[in-house]
Amino acid sequence: MQMPDPDASILARKGHIVARLQEVLPKGAVISDISETRAYECDALTAYRCPPLAAVLPTSTQDVSAVLRICHEEGVPVVPRGAGTSLAGGALPTADSVILGVARMNAVLETDYDNRFIRVQTGRTNLSVTGAVEENGFFYAPDPSSQLACAIAGNIAMNSGGAHCLKYGVTTNNLLGATVVLMDGTVVEMGGAHLDAAGLDLLGVICGSEGQLSVVTEATLRILPKPEGARPVLMGFDSNEVAGACVSDIIKAGVLPVAIEFMDRPCIEACEAFAHAGYPMCEALLIVEVEGSPAEIDEQLGLILQIARQHNPVELRESQSEDESARIWLGRKSAFGAMGQINDYMCLDGTIPVTALPMVLRRIGELSKSYGLDVANVFHAGDGNMHPLILFDANKPGDLELCEALGADILRLCVEVGGCLTGEHGVGIEKRDLMVDQFDPADMEAQMAVKDVFDPQWLLNPAKVFPLASSQSRRVARLAAE
């Protein structure tokens, strides 16, 4: 993946820039020695690496504002970073950029159980948001697989989901308000703790904007009362089509399971070998979970089992104990780890209309054969978010490139059936060249015009989201216009 040449005039001013940053930040909050900046050279897309000019670790919105004001004045690009768990290279530095890491900004600022919200600094990890309220019987709903490590800042940047978003929605459905800092240092409040916020709703534009428009420093999040209990049921089918039809029928029947996870045969085999979850060996497996009081669980599962039976399942097993439930989920949650044991793999992220699933899986199978690379599929049937895993051999010359080409074809397929390039991982650098497959030139122009408004000099999170040539020529044009 090509990255832009660093701006030599910035590299030449490194000492001056670092000194200015040190003036406004506490001791130890500015990192500029190459032995230390290397810690920020990549995120979880480790194939691409580049140490930044410097990294700063602010502890407040005021700090962030001061940093951005200086970088704006000096014309230095800034790469915002949450916990660095991006699989799309969303926090990859350039050599002339300052990494702005929010990891030290992890305070709980306010909890309000009556009005059901929590306000946190965005460096706080996803799971520790729930940690702050669970003693009082509440939780924060979005649950990406990386929830132990990933930060709310990154969840907002990528509009992350998780297994339970069928019932609770993705980040944008659980984000009530935000404090954001624009590239020139201006602090802006958006939304608020209550349903009807005043003025134009710009929160949706910020959520999912991948650090292109602003740095989100504080977030007001909806918290929900913990359900009394939950119970999964395992369903095995002898074709993807039948499993897909069963998902549709469950949704149509008016029950709202908290999660419907879909795994195909390669995925089932790998997970079972790794976690011994007791999965049946079949073509397609569903994990359907419902929650509520024991009476509600019994009633919902009764209806779901009745629907499943109409599809002739090869296996239909309601969990009988907490232990069994934990084992069922362990299998699913270790899918990525299980794949890693077998092979190198690339995890894709795209969305499709739920009804297109059988057709898309059939086509992925054909592509997989023609490229000669195995693909395993896990799918959040809730938001139509697919995570195909392509297996390859990193030591075999050309295999990574083949894998990337197959990945691009699969994502193009998602777009073709009416879905999109990304569900929750974002575009980052990984998919920036595929944007033209999703958007026509007028769409791209409109998105870049929004970027112009928020970040006129194109300094925030450079070389991401838009094709490299587009963002570079845009930046040059904007600078010339000033």
Next chain:
Amino acid sequence: MQMPDPDASILARKGHIVARLQEVLPKGAVISDISETRAYECDALTAYRCPPLAAVLPTSTQDVSAVLRICHEEGVPVVPRGAGTSLAGGALPTADSVILGVARMNAVLETDYDNRFIRVQTGRTNLSVTGAVEENGFFYAPDPSSQLACAIAGNIAMNSGGAHCLKYGVTTNNLLGATVVLMDGTVVEMGGAHLDAAGLDLLGVICGSEGQLSVVTEATLRILPKPEGARPVLMGFDSNEVAGACVSDIIKAGVLPVAIEFMDRPCIEACEAFAHAGYPMCEALLIVEVEGSPAEIDEQLGLILQIARQHNPVELRESQSEDESARIWLGRKSAFGAMGQINDYMCLDGTIPVTALPMVLRRIGELSKSYGLDVANVFHAGDGNMHPLILFDANKPGDLELCEALGADILRLCVEVGGCLTGEHGVGIEKRDLMVDQFDPADMEAQMAVKDVFDPQWLLNPAKVFPLASSQSRRVARLAAE
């Protein structure tokens, strides 16, 4: 309320403009005779009236695009109109503007039960969206009181809610995608039928923007499976404080009623006299409704009744039959009509944090005394949306002005406690001068800058939302810059 002087050059070109509109629209779709344009001289805020230059009744997005392109070229303001049920003057014409009414655009374009959405033209009424899917067991959730008459176009413009938004959210939570036409005629698609739409999310900015940014011609709406049943319980309390505390405890306990409606004594008295709903005479009444299967209803109501008992209710009555449920709701739904029997009234619309309710009601009582005008309160405890009704005598000189001054004080109070000027009626012309109480100059500037982007000549829905002086000087500045 002052309106801008009409642009004489537009009035002089009326014949030419009407002829151009007739060229692109079917016969009968352009209305220019004063005897007919008078039908569009006001909306439900009938105190203000002004016949438009002309009215057009397009039947497609292409028609709307053609109309806007012509008006853009001719520099003629356009006032979009749904069903004309705005209580805030959101569709009030100016004498030099063209009313663009979408009432003939009421087709269902697509229904998809598997993926749970319906796509409609936005002139369709709220209730007839449910009408199109109820045979298949589905419904559209937002339910403003005017749902029999109001159009989806207006629901989107004002981000309308309703009694059931505690569980299902307001319009923005149920709007998946939209086709909008910009002032220059450009057609733009936003969002889509599935959870993760591609690109920047501009849908939130459009929803609630009161026709200032674009004309929404088609909408993709989430539909939900109809619950098996529903049952309300009536709770009477001897103070607003205790009723407010009961609402908080119910929400904290983790039950999610589908509606919690709050009425104070003046409102209870008027409704009971009108509808004979069997309401107890007390200080504060709650209607709490739950839905689901009979088992779910019993379980949820069991917990809710247990919580209510801890607050020493003076009445606690679970509905025993469909008939009784209907009568309980009839009382609440006829609140406005009941008030109209007693007196002239003005219906306010503001939001507050739910927890601030007792304090706000106490303060409204004080204001009511000092102005010498009675105020009755109904409150959607779900989204914190208050509808204070101020009673006055339209035939008494000065009483309307007194009523408007009291209304402004009550809305300022909403802002002071952390709420906002409008819940679902919008700002329109009614509250445009109060915007400066909610927003500081930088906020106002930012909102007007967004308007600049979408509608550079400030032609869409003139004289609304922003204080008249601000929008007029903005328009002049923009024209000078071109």
